[in-house]
Amino acid sequence: MFPHLLRAAGQWLLLFPVRVLLILVGALVVPLALPLARPSGPAVLFTQAPGDWQLVTLPDWAWLWSNDRDGALGDKRGWWHLNAPFGLGAYHWFSKLWWLALRNPANNMRFAPLLGCPVTECDYRYWGDENVEDRPGEGGRRFLLATHKQTGRRYYGFYGVWQWSATRAVVVQIGFKGEPKDWAEDYTGDLSRQWAGMTFEINLFKDIS
Structure with missing residues (x-):
């Protein structure tokens, strides 16, 4: 087990700064990309809140900072719609920014073989x-x-x-x-x-x- 602990420590020390850097870059990328965000697929009702959910993703050049599962509107249950900052709801630009850049920063990095x-x-x-x-x-x-x-x-x-x-x-x-x-x-x-x-x-x- 000890050799694995050493390898794990090395892996974490290498990838931690990469992850932090990508998250920090996202604070710049997401505000620039959000006006170009695009909806895809049909709108469906939130399962636990009033309103509709639709997958809204950032353009391809900002893919790493997008969210291919929940999109910019948060989860399909509608939890984010009910709990977004200042009661703004999921549709507000600031709520989308918070979801993509702060609450789930660089979310698509988990789909990259190096980081997922x-x-x-x-x-x-x-x-x-x-x-x-x-x-x-x-x-x-x-x-x-x-x-x-x-x-x-x-x-x-x-x-x-x-x-x-x-x-x-x-x-x-x-x-x-x-x-x-x-x-x-x-x-x-x-x-x-x-x-x-x-x-x-x-x-x-x-x-x-």
């Missing part, structure tokens, strides 16, 4: 707890390695949750977000769901209530 793990194309193994959640009584530690079946490329991820009160926990999640349960999913209807992106989260006081 395609679950169906990889085998996996893990050390520690199979199920780790940031919910009361469901903490634990897991170090996971996914290996691409053809290229041998490795994707490392660590997830640790240490609960220290009834509603708070220390949460550390670094690297690729793949979980063992992801390999039990059926992605035939939507292969884009298989991609596990990267994250770097260290929260000493996370609310898990």
Whole structure:
């Protein structure tokens, strides 16, 4: 396991600044690209809110900072429509900017082989707890390695949750977000769901209530 920990540390140290740089660049790209955003496909009703959702994406040159699953209007449930800043709703330009540049920055980077793990194309193994959640009584530690079946490329991820009160926990999640349960999913209807992106989260006081 120790050699894998060293490789993981090297991978994270290399990719973390790349991720940060892309997120910062997005603060410039998204405002420039939003006026050129284009809707595609039919509009459908939000599942949990009044109003319509439609996939709205940035132009091709800004693809990395777009969101091919949720688009600029947020999730299909309508949660973002109800919770966008200042009660503006999902359709306002500022809400789209916030969603793409701040809440889900450079979201499409997870579809890039360097920065995203395609679950169906990889085998996996893990050390520690199979199920780790940031919910009361469901903490634990897991170090996971996914290996691409053809290229041998490795994707490392660590997830640790240490609960220290009834509603708070220390949460550390670094690297690729793949979980063992992801390999039990059926992605035939939507292969884009298989991609596990990267994250770097260290929260000493996370609310898990």
